[in-house]
Every structure is written in structure tokens, then in C-alpha cells.
Amino acid sequence: MSSDDILAVRDLKVSFTARRAGRKYRVQAVDGVSLSLAEGEVLGIVGESGCGKTTLGRAIVGLVQPDGGNIAFKDDDAIAAGGAALRAMRLNVRMVFQDPYASLNPRRTIGDSVAEAGDINGIFRDRTDRSAMIASTLTAVGLDPSFATRYPYELSGGQRQRAGIARAILPTPSVVVADEPVSALDVSVQAQVLNLMMDLREQLRLSMLFISHDLGVIGQISSRVAVMYMGRIVERGATRTVLDHPLHPYTRALIAAIPKPDPSKRILGAIEASEPPSLFKRPAGCAYAARCPLASDRCLVDIPQLRSAGADDRALACHNV
Amino acid sequence: MSRDVAILWLKPFIARPIALAGLCILLATVLAAVFAPWLSPFDPYAIDPVTRLTPPNTIHWFGTDQFGRDTLSRVIHSARMALLIGSGVVVFALATGVPVGVLSALFPRLGHVLMRMVDVLMAFPALLLALGLIVILGPSVANAILAIGVGYMTTTTRIVYGLTLRLRAETYVEASRSMGAGTIWLISKHILPNLVSPLLVQASFVFAFAQLGAASLDFLGLGAPPEIPSWGNMLAESRTFITRAPWLLFFPGMMIVATAFSLNLVGDALRDRLDPRFRQVFGEKG
Numbered sequence: 001m002s003s004d005d006i007l008a009v010r011d012l013k014v015s016f017t018a019r020r021a022g023r024k025y026r027v028q029a030v031d032g033v034s035l036s037l038a039e040g041e042v043l044g045i046v047g048e049s050g051c052g053k054t055t056l057g058r059a060i061v062g063l064v065q066p067d068g069g070n071i072a073f074k075d076d077d078a079i080a081a082g083g084a085a086l087r088a089m090r091l092n093v094r095m096v097f098q099d100p101y102a103s104l105n106p107r108r109t110i111g112d113s114v115a116e117a118g119d120i121n122g123i124f125r126d127r128t129d130r131s132a133m134i135a136s137t138l139t140a141v142g143l144d145p146s147f148a149t150r151y152p153y154e155l156s157g158g159q160r161q162r163a164g165i166a167r168a169i170l171p172t173p174s175v176v177v178a179d180e181p182v183s184a185l186d187v188s189v190q191a192q193v194l195n196l197m198m199d200l201r202e203q204l205r206l207s208m209l210f211i212s213h214d215l216g217v218i219g220q221i222s223s224r225v226a227v228m229y230m231g232r233i234v235e236r237g238a239t240r241t242v243l244d245h246p247l248h249p250y251t252r253a254l255i256a257a258i259p260k261p262d263p264s265k266r267i268l269g270a271i272e273a274s275e276p277p278s279l280f281k282r283p284a285g286c287a288y289a290a291r292c293p294l295a296s297d298r299c300l301v302d303i304p305q306l307r308s309a310g311a312d313d314r315a316l317a318c319h320n321v
Numbered sequence: 322m323s324r325d326v327a328i329l330w331l332k333p334f335i336a337r338p339i340a341l342a343g344l345c346i347l348l349a350t351v352l353a354a355v356f357a358p359w360l361s362p363f364d365p366y367a368i369d370p371v372t373r374l375t376p377p378n379t380i381h382w383f384g385t386d387q388f389g390r391d392t393l394s395r396v397i398h399s400a401r402m403a404l405l406i407g408s409g410v411v412v413f414a415l416a417t418g419v420p421v422g423v424l425s426a427l428f429p430r431l432g433h434v435l436m437r438m439v440d441v442l443m444a445f446p447a448l449l450l451a452l453g454l455i456v457i458l459g460p461s462v463a464n465a466i467l468a469i470g471v472g473y474m475t476t477t478t479r480i481v482y483g484l485t486l487r488l489r490a491e492t493y494v495e496a497s498r499s500m501g502a503g504t505i506w507l508i509s510k511h512i513l514p515n516l517v518s519p520l521l522v523q524a525s526f527v528f529a530f531a532q533l534g535a536a537s538l539d540f541l542g543l544g545a546p547p548e549i550p551s552w553g554n555m556l557a558e559s560r561t562f563i564t565r566a567p568w569l570l571f572f573p574g575m576m577i578v579a580t581a582f583s584l585n586l587v588g589d590a591l592r593d594r595l596d597p598r599f600r601q602v603f604g605e606k607g
Contacts (some may be wrong), residue, residue, distance in 0.1 A: 061499040090501040102492040107514040113493070116510075117500040167496065 006074055006207050007037040007175050013068030014059050027279045029055040031231035042208040044222030046215055052231040053211045057177045061095045091121055094168040098180040100160035104152040111148030114166045123171055137170040142196060158189035177209045194221055215258055219243050227251045230276055230287035233306055237314035247321045249292050294320040333590040343586025346579050354400035363391035365398040365550050374566045384568040395550040396572050402551040403532055403580060406466055410531035411524045413470030414477045422481025423512060426489060427504060439475050447472030448537055455543045465544045469534040473527045480523055488512050518595045522588055529584030536577045552577045
């Protein structure tokens with residue numbers, strides 16, 4: 001972990017036990033992910049449904065217990081330390097959720113929801129301090145302070161997501177884990193919310209882990225990107241480099257799947273309709289081998305490890321590139 | 322604000338005349354219970370051998386029983402016992418069912434044990450369970466409440482358990498946990514407030530079934546002491562005079578049916594009010 005990193009995840013493993021037809025299966029949702037987040041940086045995590053990107057985010061904010069590896073916040077292994085260090089991390093690493101309709105309690109006012117982290121951790125001096133902080137936070141996310149006394153059903157999807165962001169920045173954290181924060185919103189609202197998140201990042205000096213399946217959105221907001229496939233990072237690097245010169249065949253396929261204004265200008269790559277292998281039956285070698293146009297015999301038996309592939313932290317996990 | 326809320330809650334009743342009728346019957350019963358001494362034309366305990374078993378007439382509107390007691394006065398006074406038993410059972414069912422259901426859902430290990438015990442209780446028909454408990458505890462009003470309450474505590478627990486399992490998985494509960502919320506915070510701020518509306522509906526049904534249960538126990542002589550006026554006791558006493566004085570069965574029987582029916586109607590209307598599919602109809606944004 002270098003000195004300007006605020007969050008470092010090393011070899012994180014998360015698994016779930018699932019039952020199917022009476023038999024127990026272990027599903028390795030996150031399978032040895034390492035990443036670091038520098039202060040003020042936006043790291044994009046991209047991958048298709050079920051690749052483990054949401055589980056990764058949930059593990060970082062403490063919603064699921066990892067069964068291997070560690071999560072270090074500002075040089076401390078907060079999860080191992082527990083107690084006060086974990087509490088500090090809970091306030092410093094916060095989450096914005098995907099579905100703005102499900103993420104606010106319908107029985108609580110917007111103000112109560114926004115102030116929740118402060119209320120739980122007892123940071124407000126008194127009621128006036130509390131309402132002042134709620135008002136300034138609502139203003140910061142572009143909502144009128146009068147929204148504090150309203151209920152979620154009175155708000156539109158975009159307004160609710162703004163409230164969800166307000167909840168994540170009171171008190172101001174160091175890291176925000178944003179799990180598909182705009183994918184449930186209309187395209188026009190998406191841009192507004194993305195701009196808001198960029199502005200807040202600058203004003204509050206937030207570092208952000210931005211989880212999305214949408215490379216277009218990732219390209220707009222993040223400076224670095226990590227591509228996940230079946231619980232592992234397969235490619236990593238500066239966003240522009242990865243998007244313009246993808247190395248891993250899976251990244252190429254993802255980029256090829258972005259709808260283009262001119263359909264004749266497609267990046268050559270595997271355009272596939274196939275699905276990833278079942279999480280219950282993980283292939284022995286590279287998880288992508290079955291769908292990969294470059295797959296060789298070695299890919300079927302040997303899991304490719306993430307290795308350095310150039311300047312700017314560029315890394316790749318593929319035998320044949 | 323509070324006026325708007327009141328209108329919102331009244332709307333399903335206004336939209337459905339039969340539900341409004343149910344609400345009126347219910348209110349009438351409550352008023353009868355509260356003002357029984359002033360509403361009753363006669364003392365419900367006063368014996369008058371001269372006028373025994375008189376059919377309904379202008380003086381005794383509902384007739385008199387085998388001791389010459391005024392049936393109308395006894396029917397009115399019986400509403401007190403009905404409300405006492407009904408609210409007692411509701412309070413008992415909620416006070417036990419809510420904590421057991423919530424804790425079972427939040428702590429799966431504890432839940433496995435508690436919910437199996439609830440399953441065992443549920444395997445008995447409610448009335449059989451009540452009879453068994455009364456035989457053990459002895460007949461009294463308090464024991465009747467307990468005996469009937471145990472039967473409805475199980476259904477309440479099941480409902481609370483299921484709802485809490487669902488609430489526990491809600492994103493806003495996860496958000497709260499990710500910010501360091503403990504169990505007490507989750508229960509008081511997220512789970513209980515979201516249980517209030519469905520429990521209101523459940524309470525109205527439990528109240529209605531408690532009426533039937535209490536009447537059954539009274540009829541069998543296992544509920545309120547026989548001298549206390551209650552609809553079940555009145556039925557029990559008068560059944561030997563069924564051919565000579567049918568009015569003695571008709572009026573208390575009607576009251577049992579009317580209160581249970583009205584409570585079901587009110588419960589239905591409350592449920593419709595709380596069902597999101599009906600909300601649009603009543604003009605609330607979903």
C-alpha cells in the first residue's frame with residue numbers, strides 16, 4: 001500500500017453457501033481481488049451481472065463478511081481491529097445504493113434518512129446542529145432544505161437518489177462506494193446525478209469506488225478502471241487506455257457491446273450471446289476460456305494471474321495476450 | 322397534515338358503503354359498552370318473576386328472560402364484556418407475537434427454536450387449545466383472554482416473522498447496517514414502524530375472532546361467570562327456552578354475528594387501504 005492510498009483491499013475472498021436440490025454448493029463470489037484507491041481518485045469496477053462487483057462493494061462497507069484477505073483503511077486493517085477502528089471506518093466508507101426506491105425507508109422523512117449515520121454514531125451536538133447539517137447536506141446534493149420533512153413517496157427517482165447520496169455524505173466520509181448509482185434512473189437524470197457525484201468528489205475530496213456494468217458511465221466518471229469477471233479482476237488500468245486499447249478478450253467483448261452511433265465502426269472482438277459459466281461449477285482454468293476466441297489448451301487448466309502490463313498500473317490476467 | 326391522514330384512512334370506508342356500515346356497527350357497540358348504564362332502560366340484573374318470558378313489546382323491546390330480566394339491557398351490558406375480551410386478546414396477541422416474531426426473524430438460531438414451538442401451538446385448533454387451557458387454569462375472564470390469546474398469538478407471530486424477514490432484507494435496512502446500526506436501532510427505526518399498518522389489520526381480525534371464541538367459551542360455561550351479562554352466557558341460559566322464547570337467542574346471536582362481521586368488514590377496508598394496488602385508487606402517490 002503506497003502512502004497516498006486511502007483504501008487497500010488485498011486478496012479479498014467472499015463466498016456464499018447455496019443449496020440446490022438438497023446439496024450444498026459454495027459460490028465464490030469474490031475470488032482473490034486486490035485493489036487500491038488513492039485519495040481523491042475514482043476507481044471504476046465494471047463487469048456483467050453476477051461477476052461479484054456488488055459483493056466486493058458490500059464487503060468493503062461491511063455488509064458481508066469476507067472469508068479471506070483484508071481491507072485496510074488508511075494503513076489500518078479495520079476489520080481485524082474491530083471496535084473503534086471499525087466504527088471510524090463505517091463512517092468513513094459509505095455506500096450509495098442502486099435502487100433509489102428501495103434504499104429509503106418509506107416511513108421515515110428524508111431528513112431522518114439523511115441524518116441516520118450521524119444519529120447512529122451520535123455526532124450531532126443538539127437538534128439545531130442536526131437540522132443545520134441536514135439542510136446544508138440537502139443543499140449540497142441540489143435538494144431544497146424543505147425536503148427534510150418530506151417522505152420518499154413524494155420524491156421522484158432522481159430526487160430520491162440525491163437523498164441517497166446525501167445520506168452517504170453526512171458526516172463527510174473519505175470513501176464512497178457507489179453501487180450502480182445511476183443505472184435505475186432515466187438517461188436524462190443519469191447525467192445530472194453523475195455530474196453531482198463528480199462535483200461532490202471535488203468539493204469534499206472524496207475517493208470513490210464506482211461500480212457499474214455500463215462502460216459509458218465508467219468512462220465519464222472514473223480515472224482508473226478494473227474489469228471483473230467471475231469474481232476476479234481480469235484487466236486494470238487508466239480508464240482511457242483500457243477503453244481505447246483493451247487487451248483482455250473479455251474487455252474487448254464488453255467494449256464491443258457498447259451501442260455505437262455508427263454501427264459500421266465496431267471494434268473487432270468477440271461479440272457473443274453466450275453466458276458466463278455457472279457459479280456453481282467453476283471451470284478449472286480461466287473462467288473466460290469457454291467464451292474466449294483466443295483460448296488455448298493452457299487456458300483450460302491454468303488460472304491466469306493478474307500481471308503487470310505496462311505503465312500506469314496497467315495489469316492483465318490472460319495467457320494469450 | 323393530521324386531517325389529511327384522517328381523510329386518507331376514511332376513504333376506503335366512504336368508497337364502500339358496506340365497510341362504512343361495519344364501521345358504524347362497531348362504533349355503536351363501543352358506545353353501547355361505554356354508556357351501558359345510561360343507555361339501558363332497566364337494571365340488567367333486576368329479577369321480576371311477574372314479567373318472565375314476555376315476548377318483545379313496547380316496554381321490553383327485546384322481551385325478557387326466564388327471570389324477567391330485560392333482554393335489551395343485558396344485550397347492551399354484554400358489549401362491555403365483548404370489548405374487554407376482544408381488546409384483552411388483541412393486547413395479549415400483539416404483546417407476545419410481535420417480540421417473538423421480530424426476534425425470531427433477526428436471530429435465525431433463536432428463530433428456529435421459537436418458530437417450531439409456534440408451529441406446535443398452531444397445530445391445535447384455536448378453540449380446542451382454548452378449552453384445554455381453561456380446563457387447566459379454571460374458568461374466569463382473565464383466563465378466557467389468555468386461552469383465546471394463545472391461539473391468536475401464533476398467527477400474529479407468523480405474520481410478524483414473515484414481514485420482518487422481508488424488511489430485514491430491504492436496502493434501507495442494509496444501508497442502516499452499513500452505517501453501523503445495531504439491532505435496537507434497526508427494530509425501533511426500521512422494523513416496528515413498517516409493522517404498524519399490517520398489525521392494525523391483523524388486530525381487527527383477531528378482535529373479531531376473539532368475539533366468537535369468547536362466545537363459544539361462555540356458551541360452554543367456561544368463560545365469564547354465568548351471572549355476568551355476555552352474549553355467550555345469554556345464549557347458554559336461553560337455549561332450553563328455544564321454542565317458547567326464541568327472542569332470547571335471536572338478539573344476543575345477532576350481536577355476535579354483527580360485531581364479528583363488522584370487524585371483518587373494517588379489517589378488509591383497512592387492508593385495502595394498505596395494499597399498494599389500491600392506493601392509486603384512493604389518490605395517494607405510490
